[in-house]
Amino acid sequence: MAETVSKRLKTSPPQIGTHNGHFHADEALAVHMLRSLPAYASASLVRTRDPSILAECHTVVDVGGEYDASRNRYDHHQRTFDTTFPSRPTKLSSAGLVYLHFGRELVRRKLGLEESDSAAPEVDLVWNKIYESFVEALDAHDNGISVYDPAAVAAAGLTKRFSDGAFTLGAMVGRLNRNWNDPAPEDPAEAQRDEDERFLAASARIGEEFDRTLDFYTRSWLPAREVVRAAFEKRKEFDPQGRVLVFEGPSAPWKEHLYTLEDGSESVLYVLYPEKPTPDAKWRVQTVPVSKDSFESRKALPAAWRGFRDEELDGISGIDGCVFVHAAGFIGGNKTFEGAKAMALKALEE
Structure with a gap:
């Protein structure tokens, strides 16, 4: 966990692999977070389920049936997977896995701290806060975990008073997939290019929301804490x-x-x-x-x-x-x- 990204990268530029087909918010954000780091800034992306192609990728997210950070494999679909974020109960998705291993560096860089300050208390504070306020929702959504216990809601007889438009982070990305009745290019290569372009748009969109969240917690929320602390002490x-x-x-x-x-x-x-x-x-x-x-x-x-x-x-x-x-x-x-x-x-x- 303490090892820097640059020390883990042995190919230049690295290639990131994820699955093709219907995409979700977790791998869209995972790819964005990786590409936000200097070591991955020029990384290429391949979307496939072909094991032989994935084996050649430097980093693989949300596919491959393997979680091994030492080999840059970040899948969560295997039956034995039960990893959670520290002190949180939600099983991780590929977004949570990438954030678990690379989130501190994203926070540290945003705070303008040196690599030697990776263990600074403010880095951990923001790292935990962003997981709880943003990333965990994606982990839960991808793993089919409801915000409220469905049985308890049903027992209480609670129903929605109105529709909220299903505007969740997951739904925001999901809308960028091709609709069931949208015409697809007949040429398989062209169809894959269209799908990949949609994925890149989805990664950029949820990435923008993540970046705004990271910006808020480092530039506004964290300084506010010190203002409140000073008043609290007096x-x-x-x-x-x-x-x-x-x-x-x-x-x-x-x-x-x-x-x-x-x-x-x-x-x-x-x-x-x-x-x-x-x-x-x-x-x-x-x-x-x-x-x-x-x-x-x-x-x-x-x-x-x-x-x-x-x-x-x-x-x-x-x-x-x-x-x-x-x-x-x-x-x-x-x-x-x-x-x-x-x-x-x-x-x-x-």
Whole structure:
């Protein structure tokens, strides 16, 4: 796992092999990830199920019935295959296998770190996060694993309220295959070229989504974590019990990072941040949800404040400079930081 890609490559340029016929998102992404690395940048691609041709390929993904990283074989269809990503339950597909072995290098390069920094904590942090938020869905889809336990869903009598258009990552790639009634070229070689062109389009499309995900987690998500960490470490300066988190500089997406930093303690109830990065900015007081995607607050702003604004809210709360409190009690605002802090501290006692 620690060996670099360049040390594993012994042919120049290498040839990547995968199967022909109907293609899926996992091998489309696997090929894209490999070609994103300098050692594979000029790699050619062959799509076949002919064992003699695959045997000549430097790297083979999603075909061949063999998983052996030392020989660059990354198939998952054999009966004995049961490899999963560290600390995750989902059996890997070819996308997960390639990401398992090459994902750290993709992350390291995106972070601009040297090869000697491959074991840096931030590399592992992003490597794990991208697997959980992107690659695992492809592994599950290709291995026929549902998001929810079908038996539990049926027992609960749950049904969809509307169609979501089946716009999953897998479906996005699947739509680029030839439809059952699309005319195929009569010449086998021409038909294969058409199919290969469709595959390359699919690899580029899901590759673009992967690249955007990699860009987000390295350039936005990871820096946000440090902003939240700094605020979290100073939280007791504003409330001795650490229930108020304040972003004194730029605010950042905080929910997911806060839950991780709390590590199950659920200590923070209110988050304060400026509406914009200027000295005259108004301030917001936002409640912390019970979970990242929940609309239920750990402690909503006082019921008596909800739905009121400006001077009327000043009189009700006894705090000057109030701007509003939402009718649902999950957010409010004040003209100044001191006013927002007063709202949070008073709400703690309500």
